[in-house]
Amino acid sequence: MQCQICHKNEATIHLTEIADGQRSEMHICEQCAIEQGIAVKSQIPVNELLSSLLSVQPTDEELFGIAERELVCPNCGFTLEQFRKEAVLGCPYDYKIFEKSLLPLIEKAHNGKTVHCGKVPSKVPTDTKKRIELLNMRQQLEAAVQAEDYELAAKLRDKIKNSGHSSEDTD
Amino acid sequence: MKLTDISNDVNEWFDGSGPLSDIVISSRVRLARNLVGYKFLSRCSTAEKSEILVKLKNVLMSLELGDKVSYISVDKASSLNRHFLVERHLISRHHAFGKGPRGVVIAHREFFTAMINEEDHLRIQVLKGGCQLSGCAEQINHIDDAIEQKIDYAFSPRYGYLTACPTNLGTGIRVSVMLHLPALKMTGQIEKFFRAAKAMSLAVRGLFGEGTEAAGDFYQLSNQVTLGVSEADIVSQFENAIIPEIVEYENAARKQLLSNQPELLDDKISRAMALLKGAHLISSQEALFLLSHLRMGINMHDRMGASTPAIEQLCILGAAGNDTGKAEDRSIAIINRLFMLTQPAHLQLNYGKALDPTHRDALRAKIIRSALNK
Numbered sequence: 001m002q003c004q005i006c007h008k009n010e011a012t013i014h015l016t017e018i019a020d021g022q023r024s025e026m027h028i029c030e031q032c033a034i035e036q037g038i039a040v041k042s043q044i045p046v047n048e049l050l051s052s053l054l055s056v057q058p059t060d061e062e063l064f065g066i067a068e069r070e071l072v073c074p075n076c077g078f079t080l081e082q083f084r085k086e087a088v089l090g091c092p093y094d095y096k097i098f099e100k101s102l103l104p105l106i107e108k109a110h111n112g113k114t115v116h117c118g119k120v121p122s123k124v125p126t127d128t129k130k131r132i133e134l135l136n137m138r139q140q141l142e143a144a145v146q147a148e149d150y151e152l153a154a155k156l157r158d159k160i161k162n163s164g165h166s167s168e169d170t171d
Numbered sequence: 172m173k174l175t176d177i178s179n180d181v182n183e184w185f186d187g188s189g190p191l192s193d194i195v196i197s198s199r200v201r202l203a204r205n206l207v208g209y210k211f212l213s214r215c216s217t218a219e220k221s222e223i224l225v226k227l228k229n230v231l232m233s234l235e236l237g238d239k240v241s242y243i244s245v246d247k248a249s250s251l252n253r254h255f256l257v258e259r260h261l262i263s264r265h266h267a268f269g270k271g272p273r274g275v276v277i278a279h280r281e282f283f284t285a286m287i288n289e290e291d292h293l294r295i296q297v298l299k300g301g302c303q304l305s306g307c308a309e310q311i312n313h314i315d316d317a318i319e320q321k322i323d324y325a326f327s328p329r330y331g332y333l334t335a336c337p338t339n340l341g342t343g344i345r346v347s348v349m350l351h352l353p354a355l356k357m358t359g360q361i362e363k364f365f366r367a368a369k370a371m372s373l374a375v376r377g378l379f380g381e382g383t384e385a386a387g388d389f390y391q392l393s394n395q396v397t398l399g400v401s402e403a404d405i406v407s408q409f410e411n412a413i414i415p416e417i418v419e420y421e422n423a424a425r426k427q428l429l430s431n432q433p434e435l436l437d438d439k440i441s442r443a444m445a446l447l448k449g450a451h452l453i454s455s456q457e458a459l460f461l462l463s464h465l466r467m468g469i470n471m472h473d474r475m476g477a478s479t480p481a482i483e484q485l486c487i488l489g490a491a492g493n494d495t496g497k498a499e500d501r502s503i504a505i506i507n508r509l510f511m512l513t514q515p516a517h518l519q520l521n522y523g524k525a526l527d528p529t530h531r532d533a534l535r536a537k538i539i540r541s542a543l544n545k
Contacts (some may be wrong), residue, residue, distance in 0.1 A: 117399050
């Protein structure tokens with residue numbers, strides 16, 4: 001599209017003005033815009049854009065709190081700083097040591113879920129197994145209700161009742 | 172086992188058999204596990220990694236996984252052999268080019284593999300042709316039980332199986348299906364598939380080639396959530412909701428092509444056939460892209476009774492054989508074989524030495540010409 005003023009250059013600035021209910025459009029080149037005194041803000045340099053974006057990102061202190069940020073796992077020597085760099089943990093104990101910091105990430109990665117539901121190794125103590133089984137049944141109950149399968153839901157409800165666990169046991 | 176024993180053949184899960192195999196090429200279930208009493212691999216010394224490797228290798232080799240179970244020391248394998256194992260989907264790229272002592276246990280016909288010292292101490296997987304996720308899940312569960320009789324896994328009552336990366340935490344399960352979706356791509360509806368996958372928190376990757384590109388319209392769809400959902404529920408969601416929906420999309424797109432744009436369909440198939448039959452230099456990307464159209468054409472004939480002129484020509488491919496069975500099955504077998512054997516590492520391993528890209532392209536074209544011009 002040609003500039004409506006000089007009729008030479010390509011129109012790169014497109015203005016739409018609405019005044020007194022009347023809509024008017026103007027397509028002009030950058031040079032004519034400057035001559036007409038229309039302020040044209042040049043593009044923000046990429047580094048400026050990046051630094052302004054990064055400045056609003058949460059800091060490590062905000063994310064993890066000062067106390068956890070300085071924690072070092074006594075078993076593997078791992079820190080949260082290393083987790084941020086490598087995205088893998090140092091040892092199974094890290095889940096306990098850095099629990100507060102990891103929990104929001106775990107929640108985000110698993111659609112809000114933070115408690116295991118599913119297979120349990122056969123060597124795990126019976127009461128732990130029962131607790132996880134109960135959790136599985138509660139989730140099945142929720143799914144059955146959602147799917148309007150009330151017959152299955154009633155069966156599951158009775159099973160949960162007969163398992164002898166109270167709702168506080170699941171956490 | 173020598174890799175050349177298997178490099179000239181198609182693996183079991185890619186042979187075109189199994190339910191819905193025209194669209195669902197294969198099913199895979201993988202479990203991530205770590206040993207109790209050891210750090211995760213990023214903090215293990217070489218000596219500790221070796222100790223884990225020996226321990227797990229001994230456990231795995233003592234399992235009843237059928238005859239001819241092999242172990243390959245990945246860190247000692249040549250670069251070409253490592254590329255081959257990746258192409259064959261026996262190990263991940265991360266495992267092939269990682270650091271330190273590591274290996275893979277492979278069962279006969281490649282239905283089961285176990286990567287030792289990948290991101291986690293142990294990653295076991297079962298692969299089957301077509302849509303057979305329940306079968307995969309059942310089999311991997313038995314193998315996992317058998318392993319657990321001999322070692323202790325790192326497990327927390329709250330978080331389940333503890334993994335190096337919190338994204339695998341809980342069940343440690345990754346359920347995947349490999350899909351062939353050429354009609355969705357051809358009709359400009361592949362975005363529909365991506366949107367459905369995103370809405371269901373699923374990850375999409377390419378099946379062949381590097382990174383996330385989907386060469387030849389082959390996609391791999393996997394679950395991302397592993398915590399707070401049971402293995403059975405994840406598998407059932409795939410089998411009862413996700414797969415039927417995607418298969419329906421692709422079938423509708425195939426029918427749409429057949430009834431509304433038969434010229435476009437025939438043009439794609441005929442051009443693919445002409446290029447493959449005539450080319451003297453062909454890259455692996457181009458070969459995958461063209462073979463994909465042939466695979467769709469034969470399957471449309473077989474499953475939907477499609478018989479356009481180009482599709483009829485395609486089905487002659489398998490008619491020349493003296494074997495018993497359907498011509499379509501033989502045609503698909505020829506195409507599947509070409510998919511697998513024309514990948515770069517397969518080509519070189521079967522040729523007996525490393526080749527530069529131009530020589531690979533020439534050899535690939537020659538193999539394809541000779542298979543299709545019979």
